[in-house]
Amino acid sequence: MLAAMPDSAPSPLSPGGPAPRDGGDACPGTLRLHRADDGALARVRIPGGVLGVDGADALLAAADRFGDGELHLTSRGNVQLRGLDAECGGGLAELLAAAGLLPSVAHERARNIVASPLAGLDGSPALGEHLAELDRLVCASPAAARLSGRFLFALDAGHGDVDALGADVTLIADGDGFLLRIGAGDAVFRVPAGAGPRAALSAAEAFLRAARDSGAWRVSDLPEDVRAELAGAVAASAGPAVHRPRPRTATPPAPGPHGSGTPAGPAPAAPAADGTAAPAPRGPVTAISVHVPLGRLTPAQWRLLTTTARRHGGELRLTPWRGIVVPGPFPGAGAADALRALGAAGLIASPDSPWTGVGACIGRPGCAKSLADVRAQAGAAVGPVGRLPVYWSGCERRCGHPHGEWIDVVATPDGHRISHVRGERRDPPRTVRADPEARAAAVAAARA
Structure with a gap:
């Protein structure tokens, strides 16, 4: 064993180092909802991020029937539904079970x-x-x-x-x-x-x-x-x-921030065994990839993704970097056309988008612990694509933060603390007071 x-x-x-746990595991699920300031929250596990189009339809129906209508991607390739009625658990579970998204109540x-x-x-x-x-x-x-x-x-x-x-x-x-x-x-x-x-x-x-x-x-x-x-x-x-x-x-x-995982655009070929870049594939593009600004998908964006998947491979793959891969094949100009439509809908369809590598927790007003509306602040600070991803957190918990090397921006009572995280190490932080222009400039400099 x-x-x-x-x-x-x-x-x-x-x-x-490791800290002892002094309370029960309150991690939300489909059956155990988490109470947030914007309503209850459910987290639906999608193993490997692999989601058929029928399951995708069921998630949208659940968001529309029980929540705020939007779907939120997590840093583990799962889906969160927000703005739920705290008493909706039974109906939500029934809908998801019928779609095959809840195979075991005990293990969800x-x-x-x-x-x-x-x-x-x-x-x-x-x-x-x-x-x-x-x-x-x-x-x-x-x-x-x-x-x-x-x-x-x-x-x-x-x-x-x-x-x-x-x-x-x-x-x-x-x-x-x-x-x-x-x-x-x-x-x-x-x-x-x-x-x-x-x-x-x-x-x-x-x-x-x-x-x-x-x-x-x-x-x-x-x-x-x-x-x-x-x-x-x-x-x-x-x-x-x-x-x-x-x-x-x-x-x-491909170009883009280190730590952003699968880049947006046509799926690249895997590198050769010696680490050199693989030659461009011939024939149909095997998949396309998009990222989702701050991980939040509107109903229209979700429908467009599922419609695209239906035309091609019939599957979505949710990534741990709050993105979605749509397997193909995409013959001819199919990949370019699909990416153009997804980009026009507000998704990140190429690695040179200024939103590439930008992430944030839910912040205010959804979370009572947050000290700031970090999503709005992240949007206001979007600029040229940086070498490193940046993640904005409304408090010290840093829910959903990335791994590896990244720029950590945390709202504190004294302003926003900005530091460079390198795996197990972090550089000395810099605190920027309530000045949006200075904050945006400090973040851009740190990402570069």
Whole structure:
């Protein structure tokens, strides 16, 4: 039975290292709603971000019937519905279950799985069967129902894109098998392809046993001595570890901010094994990618995306960078035409959009803890595309912040604190008072 590897690196936002959990896991789901200032909030898990058009229609119907009509993408490729009536849970669950989006009531918050959005579309290995098997195994495991809503699985097609997200259990496609990474450590274990999903579930179940006394929600929360014991258990069952450093940022193979994952535009081909850029693909474009400004989709934008998907591959892939990949094929000028229409609808359809790499939490007025309307402030500060992504937070919790290297802008009682985060390190911050022009200039300089 596989167990967890050590992960002693402190969080970039918690310099002292893992913090004990002194309360229950209040992470929202479809059945457990979160009360916000703009109404109740539901988070619908979409494993791997893979969503058929019928499921997409059901989500829009739920947003229209029970919420504010809009759909909000999360940093794990899930969908949030906001502005809900706190008593709508039964009707919401019934609608989503009928659409196949709620296969297990007991496991609905445990189905946290991210996957490389371009897997199988850019020359990299397809992950669909492995994703479906992992989701099935999680839903069939009584123990997995106890996983925190924050515990995260990742399936990486070899790009390093979702491996950079620091998931608790990561499978990385490697040759004819997988590399298994537990936590954010640099050690990985070789696993045959057919055994990958079961090995990932076994690792999660081993984590639960290790976390029984500490109450840890994630691998990074485990006490150091427990992580050390689990490292030995993994080595005993899986054999010697292989050293493969975890990517510290997802670097897209096209212009745009580091850490923004899949770039907007036609799907690029996967890089060659030596890291050089792949030649431009011949024939139909296999997929297109768009990003969503601040992760918020209007009903019209969502309908346009689903209509585009129906004309081509019949599927949407929601990304952990608040974007959407639409698999093709797109013959002739189909990709250019689709991107032009999506861009005209307000989506980010090319990497040179000024909105590229700009993110923010919900802020005021949706969140009572927020000190500012950071979405409006982020919009006012949009300028030339920066080298690094920027994320605006209304308070110190930094809900939904990115990973790797990014510019952190946090509203405080004294102004906005701006700092450069580099994985586990952060540069000394600069605080800018209530001056919109100075704030925008400071953010632009930090991103450059």
